[in-house]
Amino acid sequence: MSQLSTRHLLGIKNITAADIELIFQTADNFKEVLNRPIKKVPSLRDITIANIFFENSTRTRLSFELAEKRLSADVINFSSSNSSVKKGETLIDTVNNILSMKVDMVVMRHASVGAPHFLSKHIQANIVNAGDGTHEHPTQALLDAFSIREKLGDVAGKKIAIIGDILHSRVALSNIFCLQKLGAEVMVCGPITLIPKHIESLGVKVEQDVMKALRWCDVANVLRIQLERQQIKYFPSLREYSLYFGINKRMLESLDKEIVVMHPGPINRGVELSSDAADSGQSIILQQVENGVAIRMAVLYLLAGGK
Amino acid sequence: MHKRLVLDQQQISIVLKRFCHQLMENHDDFENTVLLGLQPRGIVVLEQLVALLKEIAQIDVPYGYLDATFHRDDFRRRDFPLKANETKIDFLIEGKKVILIDDVLYKGRSVRAALDAMIAFGRPAKVELMVLVDRKYTRDYPIMPDYCGIKVNTLESQYVSVEWREKGFEQDAIWITEKA
Numbered sequence: 001m002s003q004l005s006t007r008h009l010l011g012i013k014n015i016t017a018a019d020i021e022l023i024f025q026t027a028d029n030f031k032e033v034l035n036r037p038i039k040k041v042p043s044l045r046d047i048t049i050a051n052i053f054f055e056n057s058t059r060t061r062l063s064f065e066l067a068e069k070r071l072s073a074d075v076i077n078f079s080s081s082n083s084s085v086k087k088g089e090t091l092i093d094t095v096n097n098i099l100s101m102k103v104d105m106v107v108m109r110h111a112s113v114g115a116p117h118f119l120s121k122h123i124q125a126n127i128v129n130a131g132d133g134t135h136e137h138p139t140q141a142l143l144d145a146f147s148i149r150e151k152l153g154d155v156a157g158k159k160i161a162i163i164g165d166i167l168h169s170r171v172a173l174s175n176i177f178c179l180q181k182l183g184a185e186v187m188v189c190g191p192i193t194l195i196p197k198h199i200e201s202l203g204v205k206v207e208q209d210v211m212k213a214l215r216w217c218d219v220a221n222v223l224r225i226q227l228e229r230q231q232i233k234y235f236p237s238l239r240e241y242s243l244y245f246g247i248n249k250r251m252l253e254s255l256d257k258e259i260v261v262m263h264p265g266p267i268n269r270g271v272e273l274s275s276d277a278a279d280s281g282q283s284i285i286l287q288q289v290e291n292g293v294a295i296r297m298a299v300l301y302l303l304a305g306g307k
Numbered sequence: 308m309h310k311r312l313v314l315d316q317q318q319i320s321i322v323l324k325r326f327c328h329q330l331m332e333n334h335d336d337f338e339n340t341v342l343l344g345l346q347p348r349g350i351v352v353l354e355q356l357v358a359l360l361k362e363i364a365q366i367d368v369p370y371g372y373l374d375a376t377f378h379r380d381d382f383r384r385r386d387f388p389l390k391a392n393e394t395k396i397d398f399l400i401e402g403k404k405v406i407l408i409d410d411v412l413y414k415g416r417s418v419r420a421a422l423d424a425m426i427a428f429g430r431p432a433k434v435e436l437m438v439l440v441d442r443k444y445t446r447d448y449p450i451m452p453d454y455c456g457i458k459v460n461t462l463e464s465q466y467v468s469v470e471w472r473e474k475g476f477e478q479d480a481i482w483i484t485e486k487a
Contacts (some may be wrong), residue, residue, distance in 0.1 A: 003387035022390075029391040033377065037399065038427040041377035301377070306387025 004302050008120045008127040011048070011136035012177035013212070020181060024146055028069075034070065034294055044073035047304050050098045051106045053130070054080040057109055057202035059265055059289060060130050064107050067296035076103070091115065092122050098123055105304060108132075126127030126303045134168050140264050141174030143295040145182055147288045150221055151260055161213040163189045163245065164223030164272050167196050167234070171223060171264045176202055189213035190245060193234040194225075210245050214252070219260040222247055222273050238271050248274035252282060260284055310484040313440065313459055313467070319479045322456035326437060327359045329454055330406070337368045339432070340404045346374035346392035347361075347423050351471050352439055356408065371396035373407070375420035394424070401429030406454075410469045412438040415424035415450035440467050440481060459483065 004019050012020075033041055053061055061077075068075045078098065089097075095106065105126045107259050108116050113133035120127050131137040149155050160179050166172045166188045180203060187205040188195060200206055207213045214220060225241060232245050235241050252259065261273070261283040269275050278285060316320065334340045337360075344353030350372055360366045376391035407421055418436060425431070437454035442461045461467065465483050470476035 002390035026391060029374070029377075029393070033392050033427075036427045037429065042423070043377045043382050048381070055416075302388055305382060305385070 003305075007303060008116070008129075009138050009297040009303060010116050010120060010300055012138045012174045012181070015138075020142065020145070020178065023142055023295065023298045024149060024300065026302060027142075027146055027294040030070075030297040030301070031294040032292070033297075034290075040070050040072060043069040043301055044068070044304055047071075047103060047104045047302070048074040048076065049077060049107060050076050050103045051076045051130075052078045052095065052098065052106055052108045054108070054110045054115075055131065057130070059292070060109065060137075063127075063289070063292040063297045064130060064139075064296050067293050067300060068268045070106075070293065071297055071300060073105075073300070076101075076260050088166065089121065095119060095123055099123055099129050102215065105300065115303050128299060128303065131282070133170065134173075135170050136177075137264075138174050138178075139292070139296055139299060140171050141178035142299070143288055143292040144171075144175055144221060144262060144264065144290070145178045145184075146295055147262065147284055147291050148179075148260070149182075150183075150287070150291065151284055152218065155179060158219060159182045159187070159217045160184050160188045160219045160221060161189055161207070161217035162221045162223060163210060163213060163247070165194045165225045165234075166190050166199065167194045167224070168226040169223050171221075175221060176204055180204075187213055187216060191241070193237050210247065211251065211254075214255055214259065217259055218248065218257075219262060221262040221264075223264065224266065224268055224272060238268075242271050246272055246274065247277050249276035249280055252277055252280065258282055262288060264288070309467075310482045313481040313483055316458060316472075316479040319439070319456075319481065322439065323355055323359055324363070326356060326454055326456075327363050330356075330360070331364055331366075332400070333435075334404065334414065337366050340368060340401060340406065341395070341398065342368050342370040342406050342408060343373045343400075343421075343425065344370065345409040345417065346372055346394070347377075348411070348431060348469060349407075351469075351473065352410055352437075353408045369398050371398070373421055373424055375417060375424040376418040378423040380416060380420065394427050399429040400431045402432050403429070404433045404435070405431040406435045406437055408437045410438065411440045411442065411467045412436070412450070412452055412455075413442045413445055413467075415446045415448035418450050419448050439469065457481075482484060 006017055107128045108128050109130040113135040116127050116129040145155050162172050166258050176186050187207055189207040263285050290301050344350040357370050372395045374392040374394045376389050435453040438452045439456040441452055441455045441458045443458050464486055468482050468484055470480045
């Protein structure tokens, strides 16, 4: 099979394990391209992609833009802070205006859950969800699973603990879907106030003792506390959170095995992850960033290539 | 299905040995020469040639696999994207004499894409093309082989299939077959 089962990447929930495997195999090829002296291929040279970001982003936006440029696509960038959205324009009007300039694909981040799904029902262009509220962030989950596969050889059968603010994290949900589709066991760990109710129904284990989670897992994917999404206090202080749920080198060294440490970034050093843990040999945080470009190239290539 | 034998195992073996001797004639001690097999089907020809060069002349030539999928000109003109294969080139081709190797030369579009893909690894001093089979009068691009096993007349309704024992076939053989 060389075609995805969908023409949009809206979330991991609605793609298949075969889709994920195809994206990984294509990303393997693009990773090789990224290590060449000339890191560019002409595949998307007649394609225009609009990066529409209604929410702040540094690495995801840079990663998408770099992936698009490595594929020779024409790129336009849009952020809501300096746009007509501030003047009251609707989402569909904004996007349709951009598409009338003959744009073929849209990469969108939006604060509202389901915004890209809504858009996909109204426009013709291929849509890639770069994060919709607290719902999904599919390319982050793909690059996380790809990085685990690269580090440990396979995802199937591995135990992955997602530690931190699960309630507000789109990365957590996409990771759960992705890792489970690939045959991994998933545990979520964090303060009870930051674990969504009924999350067990997704087939994940729930743990509130971070040391127990670390002892159980092969990989710890540590998430940031998303203060910007927290309208109320979910824990007394960052210092207390760090004391109970922060991970440091001493904790990693106390385990009887060497686990892999991941973080989707940006890291709040000293809160969820100490500097000595983030910069340790067990951390693959920078490899995740590197793999992000290859994964996004693969997604864009496969979506653009279908009719 | 009607099919016609173009080369049998013995004839393919003779062609590959001829290729070796032609290369030895043109490339002296191979000091500045590298071989690139085009994915996916040029790889078998490449590997046979590398083994023969070692056997006949005790020569180890640097070689690699080149995949041109991301450089093709028919992206978005097909119903679905082509699946890429591995590119494995552990050296730069800057200033090298490169021999591109494929099994069948047809429209010339794959070779054009390969020439484009190859440039990512440096500016070669010279590029030569070696193919087992040249389908005459079918070219879309001005591309001709420097080394050719056999030239054949074919119709658009036919294809040339190359069978290798190492791919599970009984004998090495090249056939012209009517498309189904």
